[in-house]
Amino acid sequence: MSTKYLKRFFRPRSIAVFGASERHDSMGGIVLRNLLDSGFKGPLMAVNKEGYAQVNGVTCYESVSALPEMPDLAIICTPPDSVADLVRKLGANMVRAAMILTGGLTLESVTGQGSIKDEIREAARSYGIRILGPDCMGMLIPGSSMNASFSHVNIRKGRVAYVGQSGLIGTAMIDWANGQEIGFSHFLTLGDGVDVDLPSIIDYLAGEPTTHAILLQMDRVIGPSRNFISALRAASRNKLVLVLKSGIIPDGRMPVVTCEGIADQDRVYDAALRRAGVVRVDTSDMLFNALETLTRMKPMRGERLAIVCNGMGPNALAYDRLRARKGQLAELAEDTVQDLAAVLPAHWNGRNPVDLNADATPERYAEVIARLAKDPNVDAVLSIHAPTRMAPSVETADAVVKIAKKTPRNVLTCWMGRESAIAARNRCNASGITTFLNPEEAVDAFMFMVEYHRNQLVMRQTPAPYRIDNQPNRRKAVDLIERVLEEGRDYLSHSEACDLLDLYEIPTSNTHYAEDIDSVVEIARQLGGSVAVKALHQDNVYPFSYERDSSRNRWRDLALDLYSMQEVRHATTKLAYRVSERYPPEQQFGFAVQQMKRGFQSLQINLGITRDPVFGPLVIFGIGGYTADTLADRALMLPPMNSALAQQLVRQSRVYDIISENSEWPERDLQNLSDLLIKLGQMAVELKQLKTLEINPLLLNKRGLLAVDVSVALGEPAALSVSPYPEYLTEQIRLKRSGRQAVLRAIRGEDEPAHLEFYNQLSPESIRLRYFYSRGVPTHQELANWTQIDYDREMALIVSAPKLDGEGYETLGVVRAVTDADNIRAEFSVVVRDDLQGEGLGVILMQKVIQYCRDRGTLMIMGSTLPSNKGMQALARKLGFRNSYNAEEDVIDMKLMLHEPTEDWQILRLQH
Template sequence: MSTKYLKRFFKPSCIAVFGASEKENSMGGVVIQNLQESGFKGSLYAVNSQGYEQVHGVSCFKRLSDLPEMPDLAIICSPPESVADIIRGLGASMVKAAMILTGGLSIADGDSSQTLRDEVKEAAKPYGIRILGPDCMGLLVPGHNMNASYSHVNILKGKVAYVGQSGILGTAMIDWATGQEIGFSHFLTLGDGADVDMPSVIDYLAQDPYTHAILLQLNRVDGSARDFLSAVRSASRNKLVLVLKNDTFVGEKSGTELAPGIHDDDQVYDAALRRAGVVRVETSDELFNALETLTRMKPMRGERLAILSNGTGPNALATEKLLEQGGQLAKLTEDSIAQLSEILPSHWNRSNPVDLNADADPARFAEAVRILTKDKNVDAVLMLHAPTRLAPSVETADQVIQIARKTPRNVLTCFMGRATAIEARNHCNSAGISTFLTPEESVDAFMHMVDFHRNQDVMRQTPPPYIEQNTPNHVKARELIQTALSEKRDYLSHAEACSLLDLYDIPVSNTYYSHSIDEIVQHSATIDSSVRIKALHKQNVYPFSYDHQGSQRWRDIAYDLYSATEVEHATTQLSYRLAESHSAEEQMGFCIQQMKRGFQSLQINVGITRDPTFGPVIVFGAGGHTVDVLADRHVMLPPLNMALAKELIRQSRICQIIQENSYRPEQDIEHICQLLLNLSEMIVDLPHLKCLEINPLLVNKAGLLATDVAVSLSDEEGSLSISPYPEHLTEEVTLKRSGRKAIMRAIRGEDEPNHLEFYNKLSPQSIRLRYFYSRGVPTHQELANWTQIDYDREMAFIISVPREEDHGMETLGVVRAVTDADNVRSEFSVVIRDDLQGEGLGVALMSKIIEYCKGRGTLQIIGSTLPSNKGMQNLAKKLGFENSFNVEEDVVDMKMMLNSPTEDWQKIRLNLPH
């Protein structure tokens, strides 16, 4: 996730284009012409071994060494076989950024299995040169007057950054956006992604003040899924992020590697993008509409939509689409209804959606829009227009535009038709008003914004209080896994799998095991109800082992056996079937359980699987011995908290079944949530756990009960895509003055209520010294950003002690450090409660954050404080910081070197001699 040298791509002062000529099909020639036409103000050169004097009026040189100056950015359009040598020459000349537009580098290099792309990466490695591409379309930065691409048109200046993986789709987007008068702050495609990857670019754009939204076109996630999600989650906290995820494979997906138990990897991508707080669009049409929306829409006030049209047909289409997608129709106030009644026929419907009637003229449209934008129950207005002689499209557009410009609410327009509607839509485009072709597209665009805010709300939900887990049992669980791995097994036996669930407080049905039919019959006599017998063998010991009919695993089970004769007959049949299909070494005997089908039990399938891209995921849905267990399977990335667990349950039809049939739905959902949290804890604790399936998990009046479970293992540790809570950083400290025992640990989302209480106990002076200005009570969104942090990117440690009155915890102080993407600098801040000065909290917290940053390889830790804050300055000096007065900012800067830089670019960033 490094952004070093990316400025050389986006803001170069000198560019050299390799392989440029004036031939008709010269890609390099097109790039030079585009740079000239975009008004690039820096130095521009062409390099071509043919020895041209000029290319389109730009000076051309035969070799890199002949250039009067070395470029910040080299653009390579040369033949594939020459690219690696060009990269070596650039590296030797200390050029640090190269963009490769040349394609065809994925082919093998001669007789070697190594591709030309691999050779290019090897050539760049010794020099630290960053490479964008190969096979990218280039990049466009209107704010820097730079069109360094082979695009057929330039782009307008705007506030949206576009990052794609497909060059051709990128050129189509440019053409469409130019026609719609939509601009971009940055536009680039990554091509083959040999070096500069999407997380790096997202990090760069997230810091760019001129980029307000980011639109990603994604075929697949290359490299680290954790880096990708971390970058997207960070960007989405401050900017709107939309993603078009394409299907990587065309035609049959037989070659696609899927996680066990997942029939479509799109499920996992959906879960990952939701967890990152972004909105996914499914088609290129949706992408264009999403770009229209996020470019022109004002900040969202809410999701209550008012719809109006000059006919019931368009209103019905829009309303049906809105309700189908879970949108919300605004309920108009009586005042609005009264005002509308003055301009509408007496027979109007007096509700939302509003039918203006076929005789509506432009003035009626505009007045109705004005009234609806003043309604306190309306957050946005959608105006649908069908052209009539009384309401010409252009005149209607012009009058509605005047109203839309004056309101803080969003007004979306839809001018249906073509002949006269095109000019009306053009007027809206020029005025910066969102406009669409159909009612359905209009609602889709509005719902993209709603989905974004809903995802953000889910991401920022305050989790309930944290419950300490049973850590001694977790140690036993790790020992259980290690024992199986030491025996060269990639699975747990049924008995071991049940023991694993028991260690994580998941209730399991009492089970008896035996290889003997006679013993099974004898044991069944001790059970005072019907029994269930399962034949155990090498195949069904693995989770998610379904055949194409979905019935393979259920052929190994006999149900509802009451008498000893039934038990003997069923077990004998299972034994014969086992002998026919499995060798003696693969047979593992039988298990017998009491039947638990009664009490109106609901059957659930829940477990863990490992995705090739995103690592461990939790699966949840309907269960039982039916073919359709995959039809209601939903996934979520761990680690989970209670809010996320409830969201996963809400996605499944299980939630509705519980709400409709349980006499205690809240308690049942609470129990299932706790089980999901236990599975999440299991993933973090047991990295060698590959898959786990509980099917069925019974939910009834008695609570939860797992009746069948299977567990598989892997020698390779699973890597979570979202950094888990760093429990290992927790330690006990003793307060210096009072001698009280306190806990110092990383902050978590559950701390939000305590953090607000802590903030409210700070004096106005402490708040001013911490934030450099007086401020009010923080909002929920601010508190969520402070407590629900990405541990890969920032760290906050708190010190807390037990509260005597309610056995909860109260926060005494907090220290925070935010590290840049290159891990060069980390900026700290610290604040202690006023009534606890002298307890040694400042030293303890600062020492902790310094130790943490140093351990993760950060080079320098920095901070700033007001000149009047002598206490902070003295603490910094005591800990080894160098303090200096910053005249420009009127603050005292505090700096400490933690690790020595090893590369020149690090020394440059730190202003050190190199």
């Protein structure tokens, strides 16, 4: 993930097109004509070995060496076997950006060493040249007057950036958008992505002020998933991001990826995208509608929707869709109902959706929408129109558009039909009003916005305080797994798996183990009452064993509700016989015996940890017991988790509905399940070799939680997609003057209340010196952004100590460093509570953040302060910073080099 040299793709000063000719089927010629037609203002050069003097009026050269100057951007449209050598020549001549539109590069190279694509990747790496593509459609950027693509038409200027992996879907999107009079800030496809990848482009676009939203079309994640998730999370904090994710057609050359316990990998992508705070769309139609919404909708006020139509049939379609998507129908205020009664027929039922009746005139439409848009209980209005002689489409559209332009609320329109509706939709398009073909599409488009805001609320929800402080037990867990691996096993025995849960304070059922049938009978006699017996063997010590064997055989290894000793002996004998038929003696591991736990109206739950080839560890949660295989109620979440994310995971499952309807203590049950899920997430983070873990069933009843059966498999370490909390940065410190003990550590989302209290204790002068202006109390959204950070991109270190009155913890000081995507610069800020000046906290915090940036390879750490802040300037000089006055900003810049740059692009970046 790197944005180095990306500016040369998006804002090139000069372009050379390789393979350009005037043949009608020449891709290079088409690209050159598009550049000319779009009015590109910089120098253009054509390159073709055939020796043309000009191509489309542009001077043509025979080779790279013949060019009068090296271009900022090279566009390659030459035959596949020539591309790798051309990339080498460009790199040798210090060209830093090349866009490859040529396809077919998965073919074997002329050297016989891998594919042409592999050869290009190696050539680019050797010379430091950035490659976009191959097999991409190019790039269209209206703001730079640049159509560097083979698209059949240019695009309009807009506020949405489109990034795709399919060129043909991209050209279809352009054609549709032009028909709807919709524009883009940027439009490009990545093709095979040998170098410039999706995270890099997302990072670049997230910083573009002309881009208000990002629309992604993708079929797979190329490269580390953590880069992808991190870039999406950062972008979605400030811009709305929607994703159309499609699958890949299997062709026999690519192995099918699998995730144990999850039959459909598409659900893994759902979980990953939701964790990143973005919204997924399912179809190309939805992608088009999403673009309509992103381009034309005003800022969201809320999610309460009012629906208006000249008939109840379309209203019912819209309402059904809203209910299916779990949307919220607005409840009209009493004043609004009375106002509407004056303009609606007497038989109106006084409710939302509003039926205007078939004789509704354009004036009635306008009056009703105007009144609804003023209702404090209404956040958006959907106007649906079916053509009648009394309600002509075009005249009604004109009336609705006039009202929609005046109100700050969103007004969505739907013009049903075709012949007379087309003109009405065109009026809305020309006026920048959202319009759709049918009620369902309109509701879907509205819900995209709602889901985005819901995701952002969950991402910014303040987690409840939760700590896992049993450090000795966590060390024992690591030792347990290391011992098993040394024995050459890739699984834990049943007793070891129960011990592992105990170490993480997850309650487990008391289990006894027996080698033979007589021992099982004796254990059952001692336990008394009803017992359960499980035959242990090579397969069912692994989690999700029903993936290895049929579900029928899985449950045949278990005997339940055995009361008499005769029943126990008979059932155990049958189990032993079945196992002996399928496994040799060395793969039979005896029996596990437990007392039955049927009572207390127990709910059976299935949960655990699995591992995805793309996104790494995942936490699974859903209905358990016999139904786990059939219902496949599997909600997923990327670890690590806090309490807010854990509760969201529970609410995605059927388990939550059952608890809500049947439990006497739903809040307690939700809290207990959330705590357990946090522990599972912690296990996924800390136990690197833990591959899969399954608890099935976990019993939930009035006594709490109890894990009845558990299995654990081990494997090679896998990378997490979300950066975990950096425990290694935690250290104990002592304040210089008072000797008070405190902890220096990374900030957590749970610190939000303490952070607000810390802010409120700062003096107005401290706030002015920190923020360069006087400001009020920060909002929850600001506090969430400060405390719920992506540790891959920024770091906030705080000094925390127990309050002097013993009631909780308080924050004494904080230092923050935000690093750019290429790890060139980190910008710091530091503030200490006024009453703690002189305790040495500023020095401690600054030394810690400097060392942190140095360890992660950041080249420079820098900050700015007001000229009046002499204390900060003195501290910076003491720590080795070089201070200088910035006349343009009227601040003191403080800079400290941590590492010397090794590449020319790093030097250039540091100079600007």
